Amino acid sequence: MVILGAGYGGLRTLKKLQELRPDADIVIVDKNNYHCETTSLHEVAAGTAEAKEICYPISCVVDPQRTVFIQDAVTRVERECKKIIFKKNPPLTYDYLLIGLGFESESYGIQGxxxxxxxxxxxxxxxxxxxxxxxxxxxxxxxxxxxxxxxxxxxxxxxxxxxxxxxxxxxxxxxxxxxxxxxxxxxxxxxxxxxxxxxxxxxxxxxxxxxxxxxxxxxxxxxxxxxxxxxxxxxxxxxxxxxxxxxxxxGGGVRGSSVIEASGFRQQRGRVRVKSDLTVPGYPDILIIGDCSAVMDPKTGSPYPTTAQIALQQADCAAQNLKALVDGTPLKKFVYKWKGTVCSLGRNDGMGQVMGKNLKGYPASFMKKIIDNRSLVKIGGVETMLKKGKFSLSR
Ligand SMILES: Cc1cc2nc3c(=O)[nH]c(=O)nc-3n(C[C@H](O)[C@H](O)[C@H](O)COP(=O)(O)OP(=O)(O)OC[C@H]3O[C@@H](n4cnc5c(N)ncnc54)[C@H](O)[C@@H]3O)c2cc1C
Structure with a gap:
């Protein structure tokens, strides 16, 4: 099994798969040797946090007994011959593939x-x-x-x-x-x-x-x-x-990875409309999650917004479905459970909706820290959360 991308979706899938299928041979690929808490990137941009505060080594999650980590940039996937093409390394073949290559900035063709x-x-x-x-x-x-x-x-x-x-x-x-x-x-x-x-x-x-x-x-x-x-x-x-x-x-918009386009998937702005079990139509051996995927909201008929929250939930379903593919058992349907959204407005300020309640100011900012710490636990575990978590109530 090969996982492309060690972001929210990819790394969480790896963590779950290592638990669910300890005997599987897994390869995870990322262009970096660290996982980045992308939801905190704006802090580094503004200079209120250092890059090292929002990153941790991918090796924290990789179990070397079961998983091989390759650090390289993926350039495309050749679906018909089940091969991944890299910038530096020789091509790699897969039986099952999970793509979680995240987002890129979208220019919408605006000049300059x-x-x-x-x-x-x-x-x-x-x-x-x-x-x-x-x-x-x-x-x-x-x-x-x-x-x-x-x-x-x-x-x-x-x-x-x-x-x-x-x-x-x-x-x-x-x-x-x-x-x-x-x-x-x-x-x-x-x-x-x-x-x-x-x-x-x-x-x-x-x-x-x-x-x-x-x-x-x-x-x-x-x-x-x-x-x-x-x-x-x-x-x-x-x-x-x-x-x-x-x-x-x-900050006008993002799109899915350009690798999706380069690989010839049927896509819109780097996003593939996946089936309800997260596989790609016509390619039951490939799953796509996170910002490279489009999952339709049955209530609105439009895709759900791409967020770390949905990527993490998709990862849990994807890990079970990858196991099911190996075991030859039926795949699960992905059902998204929106748990709320909180937008930070800087130190001790924010606003959002959590469990049906509107939050403003300090309570929202406090909740945002809890959400960030929770995602650290879900991927990196308690030890990573204790090292990288947001505990200062006055930051
Ligand atoms: C400033 C900011 C704030 C945000 N705040 C929130 C928030 O509060 N809540 C929320 O839910 N969402 C938030 N988001 C959105 C969220 O960060 C994304 O939806 C999420 O990161 C998508 O997860 P993913 O698993 O698809 O990819 P990512 O987590 O982006 O990971 C993609 C991985 O793929 C790797 N990669 C990319 N291209 C290649 C390549 N060619 N070869 C090899 N490796 C590659 C990257 O290095 C990365 O590790 C925010 C985004 C930003 C930018």
Whole structure:
């Protein structure tokens, strides 16, 4: 059995499979030798957490008696001959395959996004954002170009809100370090729809927006049209407007891994509409979970939003179904149980819905830490949670 990706879905599947089928030969592949708590990437981007705080070695989960770990980038899967093609290693054949290669930033074809925008997608990309912002502030000391102190975020969804929340907590330190007048620093969020955070109740979305506004974030309604090195164009109606900025962070959307497209799967934006047992239509030996999969919500007829929460639940079902494939027994249907969503707004603040209740402020932020710690236990175990968990009540 081969598992591609040691993220939420892939690593949790491995953990469960090692328990369910101790005699199976398993290979897990990832381009990195660490697992990243992707749900905390925005903290590293804003500089309120270090990368090492949100990562732990994949070896914490790999049982060397049963599992081989290959560190390499997958370039494509050749489904007909059951082969995985890597960047460096020779091809690898599989009997059963689980794909959990996660997400990539989606440019929607907007000019300049791929060249000039910064994305919150993995550890290198968020380290780049932190370095970039610090460099802009340091350079302002030399040339006093005010656009260096303007940070623009494209998209007002979950990731953008979490990043803006952290950023507003980090900026006072940068302002002090570089002796900058607070009023010179501008944070602008551009969103095409007047309805920010569509996944939340309007009262909660309003709470989030008002908290960020209070900390100096300006919300602008418009569609990002073109990104260049030092400015962003956006359209409001027919009118084209421009913001001069040294930093543009794109939080406008994500898609599934490009490996999905390169492998010729029937897909939309890197996501495959999997069957109810998580297998790929026509390929009963391949399961896809997490951000590379699309699972339909029977209530709305649309795919569920891709989250770590659903990836972890799919992983439990996928592990049982991989075992069933080996045993020749019937596969289980995946049933998603939404347990709530909490969006962080930075230190001690947040908002969300958990068990039918709306949470705001400190209770939401506290709940967010519990959720993050729970996912650490589910994959890395109690020891990893004790090392990497969020316990400080004042952070
Ligand atoms: C800032 C931010 C905050 C978020 N907050 C929340 C939240 O609060 N709650 C929530 O439920 N969800 C949240 N999400 C969404 C969540 O992080 C994703 O849905 C989740 O990570 C998807 O899990 P996955 O298992 O599909 O892939 P991932 O966990 O992203 O893992 C994919 C793995 O594949 C590896 N990989 C990728 N490409 C290759 C390749 N070509 N070759 C080899 N290895 C490869 C990567 O290194 C990675 O280890 C957030 C996302 C972001 C960016």
């Amino acid at each position: 996004i791929n060249e000039y925008a910064l994305a919150i997608s993995d550890i290198p990309s968020v380290k780049r954002i932190r370095r970039h912002i610090e460099k802009q502030f340091a350079k302002w000391k030399e040339d006093h170009k005010d656009e260096r102190l303007t940070i623009v975020v494209g998209g007002a969804g979950f990731t953008s809100f979490e990043f803006l929340g952290e950023l507003t907590h980090r900026l006072p330190e940068l302002i002090q370090r570089y002796h900058i007048l607070k009023s010179k620093v501008k944070i602008i969020c551009i969103e095409s729809s007047p309805n920010v955070l569509p996944m939340f109740d309007r009262k909660l979305a309003h709470y989030g927006t008002s908290r960020l506004k209070k900390r100096g974030v300006r919300f602008v309604v418009g569609r990002v049209n073109r990104v260049m090195a030092n400015h962003v164009y956006y359209k409001n109606g027919d009118e084209l407007r421009v913001i001069h900025t040294g930093t543009f962070v794109w």
